[in-house]
Amino acid sequence: MRTISVDVVKSAVKQGFLEICVSANRQVELALADLAKESKGLSAFALDIMSRNFAIAKEKNVPLCQDTGMAVVFCEIGQEVYLQGGSIEEAVNQGVREAYTEGCFRASVLDALERKNTGDNTPAVIHYEIKQGDGLTLRIMAKGFGSENMSRLFMLSPSLGEQGIIDSVVKAVSEAGANPCPPIIVGVGIGGTMEKAALLSKRALFRELDSTNQEPKLNELEEIICDKINQLNIGAMGYGGKTALKVCIEKYPTHLAGLPVAITIQCHAVRHKVIKL
Amino acid sequence: MYLSGTIYTARDAASKRILAHLQKTGEMLLADKIIYHAGPCPKGKGVIGSIGPTTSYRMDAYAKIFAQNGQRYSIGKGKRSIEAEQAIKAYGGVHFDAIGGAGAFYMQKIQKADIYLFPELGAEAVWKLEVVDFPIVVSII
Numbered sequence: 001m002r003t004i005s006v007d008v009v010k011s012a013v014k015q016g017f018l019e020i021c022v023s024a025n026r027q028v029e030l031a032l033a034d035l036a037k038e039s040k041g042l043s044a045f046a047l048d049i050m051s052r053n054f055a056i057a058k059e060k061n062v063p064l065c066q067d068t069g070m071a072v073v074f075c076e077i078g079q080e081v082y083l084q085g086g087s088i089e090e091a092v093n094q095g096v097r098e099a100y101t102e103g104c105f106r107a108s109v110l111d112a113l114e115r116k117n118t119g120d121n122t123p124a125v126i127h128y129e130i131k132q133g134d135g136l137t138l139r140i141m142a143k144g145f146g147s148e149n150m151s152r153l154f155m156l157s158p159s160l161g162e163q164g165i166i167d168s169v170v171k172a173v174s175e176a177g178a179n180p181c182p183p184i185i186v187g188v189g190i191g192g193t194m195e196k197a198a199l200l201s202k203r204a205l206f207r208e209l210d211s212t213n214q215e216p217k218l219n220e221l222e223e224i225i226c227d228k229i230n231q232l233n234i235g236a237m238g239y240g241g242k243t244a245l246k247v248c249i250e251k252y253p254t255h256l257a258g259l260p261v262a263i264t265i266q267c268h269a270v271r272h273k274v275i276k277l
Numbered sequence: 278m279y280l281s282g283t284i285y286t287a288r289d290a291a292s293k294r295i296l297a298h299l300q301k302t303g304e305m306l307l308a309d310k311i312i313y314h315a316g317p318c319p320k321g322k323g324v325i326g327s328i329g330p331t332t333s334y335r336m337d338a339y340a341k342i343f344a345q346n347g348q349r350y351s352i353g354k355g356k357r358s359i360e361a362e363q364a365i366k367a368y369g370g371v372h373f374d375a376i377g378g379a380g381a382f383y384m385q386k387i388q389k390a391d392i393y394l395f396p397e398l399g400a401e402a403v404w405k406l407e408v409v410d411f412p413i414v415v416s417i418i
Contacts, residue, residue, distance in 0.1 A: 042414060049382055050378060052379075053376075053379035053381050056382055056384075056385060060322075060381060062381050063318050063381065064327070065378045065379075065380045066315065067316075104320065106319065106400050107399065107400065117400075119399075146377065178355050178377075179332050237374065237377055238374075267377070269378040
């Protein structure tokens, strides 16, 4: 049994959000800079502003995007961990509260019907997974809604198979157009039930740009879909050129009568971090 | 092109308020002004926090009635609906793109910022902004 204070969780969440909302993901920063060099016209103009934006945010210590998102936290907890000192849910929310208040990040979370703002960007969306061992991993993400609004779920007929999956993802990206602030990263969840597919698509986004899928078949599918998306020629803010920097797929067994496919779109302001405690 | 002058923020909640005010009083707030679809971060050391454009299609529902009543100029991001595009064109309006996600960059282009309407809306309040060399791209004209 390993004892971890929930205060440690709170501090990790706080520090994590303070960092990711301000500092651009390094691999995305490099990818956009490279893309800017090979682009022309308005695409080059947009990509240049995106690159300069990353530099200004870091230099001035301000959020790179004003939509500092809804906080999403995946807690992977070893079953041999004893969480001491209070509720982990409250610790995560307190970390978010302190980060968003002290960091001057926008409080965007409100009651879904009354539309009354909670004032401190809480509550976070928290997912818990129990694993073997005594580890504790927090996967945190500040998810902006320009891209989240473009996310989609398709409950496909199994007869549509792999081609149906490819077509669904390309359709979602095509219809999203410039709205999710391309160049984007596309998280795809295949299988499970409706909510499982959605969770897989969100979790897939924690992979870095230079990662490869451990499953060769999925790796191949990621490349096929990414190529198809890039033939759409949406490009930076819809000005043409490369649309997707990467497609990340996770899958899970599903029911013989179904083929759920969920797509979470991530804007170029990628803000996530994996914290191992 | 690069814009210098005065613009006003208005996004989802403020647009709803402006419509309600119009229906109640007949007065079109922000007529002849340039509306920036945006909601800033709280200000830190500068005059305002990060403030890039938000997705404009969510304001499409207001485009026609606002244009009919003299509010014809907007800055945002993403594709507008056919109805919104037609309304902007029919009333001699212009819609501009700003570059999405570039909140810190656009923050630096603002020299003065004051809350102008609906302070209770927080990030969604209407801000009056004095901008200098604010890059935009003509999208609908």
